[in-house]
Amino acid sequence: MNSNPNQLTEGGISRNTKSFGLSLSLASVVNGLLVVAKEKSPAVMAGMQKLTGHHWVTHAVIVLGVFGIFGLALARLNGGNGPKTTAGGLIGLVVSGVLAGGVIIMGFYLLGG
Amino acid sequence: MQEGLKDAINSASGLKISDPAFMPSNANELVLMAHVVFGVVCMVSAVWVFAEVLHATEGNQARIRMVSRLAAAAMWLAFLVGGYWYVVFYKADKAIILKGPWPFAHSFFMETKEHLVIILLMLATYLPIAAANNLAASRDARRVVLWVAGLMVLMALMMDGDGAIIAMGVKVGLLAK
Numbered sequence: 272m273n274s275n276p277n278q279l280t281e282g283g284i285s286r287n288t289k290s291f292g293l294s295l296s297l298a299s300v301v302n303g304l305l306v307v308a309k310e311k312s313p314a315v316m317a318g319m320q321k322l323t324g325h326h327w328v329t330h331a332v333i334v335l336g337v338f339g340i341f342g343l344a345l346a347r348l349n350g351g352n353g354p355k356t357t358a359g360g361l362i363g364l365v366v367s368g369v370l371a372g373g374v375i376i377m378g379f380y381l382l383g384g
Numbered sequence: 385m386q387e388g389l390k391d392a393i394n395s396a397s398g399l400k401i402s403d404p405a406f407m408p409s410n411a412n413e414l415v416l417m418a419h420v421v422f423g424v425v426c427m428v429s430a431v432w433v434f435a436e437v438l439h440a441t442e443g444n445q446a447r448i449r450m451v452s453r454l455a456a457a458a459m460w461l462a463f464l465v466g467g468y469w470y471v472v473f474y475k476a477d478k479a480i481i482l483k484g485p486w487p488f489a490h491s492f493f494m495e496t497k498e499h500l501v502i503i504l505l506m507l508a509t510y511l512p513i514a515a516a517n518n519l520a521a522s523r524d525a526r527r528v529v530l531w532v533a534g535l536m537v538l539m540a541l542m543m544d545g546d547g548a549i550i551a552m553g554v555k556v557g558l559l560a561k
Contacts (some may be wrong), residue, residue, distance in 0.1 A: 283522025288514050292528070296508045306449075306499050309395055334502050351414030362531045371536055373505055380495045381449050 284361065286353025290345035291338070291356055292361045298338035303375025305330055306332025310379065415469045420547065426508060427540035430454035433511065434533040437526050440519040452515040452529075455536070459508035463501060470498060470551035480557040481550070489553020497546040504539040505531055 309316045309326060319329040346353050356364070429451050436448045474494075481490040511532050517525035 283518055283525045285513075285517055285527060288517060288525070288528060291510050291513050295510050298506060299503050302499060302502050319519045326469070328471065330499070330504055331467070335506070338506050358527055362528060365528075366531060366535065369503055369507070369539075373500060377496050381493050 284358055286346050286351070287342070289353045289356055289361055290348075291342035292365050293337055293345055293356070294338050294340075294342035296364045298334050299368040299372030300375070301337050301372075302330075302334045303372040303379075305333060306376050307379055398465075404427040406413065408551070412469070412473045415465055415473065419462055420544075421467035421470055422458045422465060422511050423540060423543060425458035426455050426462055427537060429458060430508075430511070430533045432535065433515065435559060436518060437529045437533065440526055443521045444522055445518075448519060448529075448554075449512065449515050452512040452533075455533075456473075456508045456512050459505055463505050466501070472546045477554045481553040484553060484557025484560050486549075486553040489550050493546045493549045493553070497543055497550070500539065501543055504536065504543060507539065511536065 309319055309330065316326055319326040322329045323332065350355050415537045418496050433448055433455060436451070478490050478494070481487060481494075482534050509533065511529070514525070514532050517528075519526050519529060
């Protein structure tokens with residue numbers, strides 16, 4: 272397994288750049304979906320409130336946890352070389368993930384939450 | 385806090401001045417200002433990284449990496465300080481906003497800001513990872529950093545605007561009384 276996180280793969284992009292980029296995209300969408308889940312379900316909101324004392328703190332911990340855990344896990348794919356993707360594909364996923372997360376959150380509160 | 389201002393806030397928010405959200409010192413304002421300062425440092429650092437990467441060479445690569453780490457550190461400080469303020473102090477401001485003429489300052493702008501900022505935090509954390517590639521040699525690596533830094537600047541400007549509207553929501557809430 273490749274043990275150097277900064278070792279360059281396709282296009283001069285390291286495995287961590289790819290894995291954490293994909294993970295950022297995923298975590299952004301999870302962020303948006305978690306907003307909808309907690310605002311629509313009093314049970315989810317109460318559970319998140321109970322876990323850390325404040326729903327927003329729990330929310331941040333979950334989303335950042337997804338970002339960190341998936342970033343580390345994806346870096347182990349393909350014998351430690353990370354996910355197979357081009358720079359264009361990576362950029363597309365990061366931008367679309369950020370936009371999707373943003374649109375879910377803004378759309379939800381714009382429509383009255 | 386001046387007595388007149390205390391009375392105005394009590395009246396506008398419906399809370400009692402003994403509530404922990406009302407600090408007897410200026411801690412509330414100092415924490416909030418620190419949040420803004422760190423946020424601006426993050427935004428300026430992202431602009432800096434963007435401009436340097438457009439002209440990336442072996443000579444400025446170390447500086448790009450250093451400034452990208454600065455952006456990430458500033459964003460984490462802005463997030464932690466802002467999060468502390470939100471959890472500890474925001475209750476009083478929220479009550480004033482919701483009773484005032486701009487309830488959307490909370491129901492839309494604060495609600496979106498407190499969740500969108502997590503995406504900005506992840507982008508800022510990702511920036512030094514992307515900047516660790518050989519930017520002088522790889523056009524692909526430069527493109528990734530440019531997109532991430534560009535998204536950071538846009539989101540930071542949005543957060544700044546949201547913060548201004550939230551502050552204005554408190555102001556018009558107090559003035560309405």
